[in-house]
Amino acid sequence: MNPEFGTGHIPDDDARWDTLARRIAANAAAIREHESSAIGWLAGIRAALVAASIVLAVAATLLTLSPNPRAETASSRLEVIVLPENDVVGQALTRRDQSPAVGTLLFGAR
Amino acid sequence: MNDAAPPDADLLSAPARGDERAFETLVRRYVRRATFLAAQWVGDRDDAEDVVQEAFAIVHRTAGDFDVQRTFAPWLFGIVRRLSSNRRARDQRRRRLLSLWHSRVEADRVVPPADAAVMAALETESLARALDRLPAMQRACFDLIVLRNLSPREVADMHGISESTVRQHVFRARAALKAGLE
Numbered sequence: 689m690n691p692e693f694g695t696g697h698i699p700d701d702d703a704r705w706d707t708l709a710r711r712i713a714a715n716a717a718a719i720r721e722h723e724s725s726a727i728g729w730l731a732g733i734r735a736a737l738v739a740a741s742i743v744l745a746v747a748a749t750l751l752t753l754s755p756n757p758r759a760e761t762a763s764s765r766l767e768v769i770v771l772p773e774n775d776v777v778g779q780a781l782t783r784r785d786q787s788p789a790v791g792t793l794l795f796g797a798r
Numbered sequence: 799m800n801d802a803a804p805p806d807a808d809l810l811s812a813p814a815r816g817d818e819r820a821f822e823t824l825v826r827r828y829v830r831r832a833t834f835l836a837a838q839w840v841g842d843r844d845d846a847e848d849v850v851q852e853a854f855a856i857v858h859r860t861a862g863d864f865d866v867q868r869t870f871a872p873w874l875f876g877i878v879r880r881l882s883s884n885r886r887a888r889d890q891r892r893r894r895l896l897s898l899w900h901s902r903v904e905a906d907r908v909v910p911p912a913d914a915a916v917m918a919a920l921e922t923e924s925l926a927r928a929l930d931r932l933p934a935m936q937r938a939c940f941d942l943i944v945l946r947n948l949s950p951r952e953v954a955d956m957h958g959i960s961e962s963t964v965r966q967h968v969f970r971a972r973a974a975l976k977a978g979l980e
Contacts, residue, residue, distance in 0.1 A: 689883050689886065689887070690934035693839070694941050698837050698843055698846070705830050709822060716855045716858035720813070
């Protein structure tokens with residue numbers, strides 16, 4: 689691609705160039721400032737994303753480490769089967785997920 | 799440029815020190831030539847000024863990366879040429895797309911009318927026509943040196959070619975114009 693046009697239509701006087709130079713320099717500085725603030729904003733967003741990721745990771749870890757209620761229930765059921773005496777009262781005492789019925793404790797199974 | 803004038807590299811690094819006035823001095827030093835160069839590529843005066851604005855914004859932003867061992871002018875004019883070329887290519891694509899929708903779209907961009915005073919300096923219309931028939935680079939160099947009083951060195955920097963090539967273009971342009979008028 690080559691230059692195609694003449695420059696005859698461009699006015700050529702010092703006052704005009706002074707004005708144009710002032711405008712261009714001011715705009716260049718403003719554009720730079722705007723870009724810098726945009727980069728700062730993006731950096732802020734990035735920091736926030738990193739913080740959110742850390743919070744999520746910690747929450748996920750805590751959830752993983754905390755005892756699973758379902759697992760507890762399952763192990764209690766296992767104890768009912770394996771550990772207690774094989775009668776209704778023993779089973780009622782061992783089961784942690786529900787209180788033994790008073791009738792069961794007093795009179796045992798009918 | 800006289801001996802007291804600060805070197806381009808000093809002016810270029812000034813914004814980093816908070817001295818925007820120095821950058822303005824740098825812009826003032828090159829804005830005329832940069833605008834002429836852009837105008838030779840994009841034609842329209844407003845488009846040319848937009849290109850120069852964009853070029854100096856790039857210079858301002860990337861001044862810290864500039865190698866002070868290099869000369870500033872060829873770097874700046876290289877940016878102006880690249881931006882101008884991109885803009886012209888974009889305009890050409892746009893015109894092609896428009897031509898798909900409109901039966902009658904101007905086929906080529908109209909060369910803006912030359913300033914009356916400059917045309918008067920050319921003296922005759924036939925000379926202007928002969929000028930239009932010159933190859934692009936001959937016309938560009940002739941335009942800047944004869945009509946704008948720039949030096950071959952300055953024009954060489956602007957177009958990224960050697961000074962001797964500029965002189966050759968101008969010599970051939972003069973010969974062609976002379977032959978065209980005889």
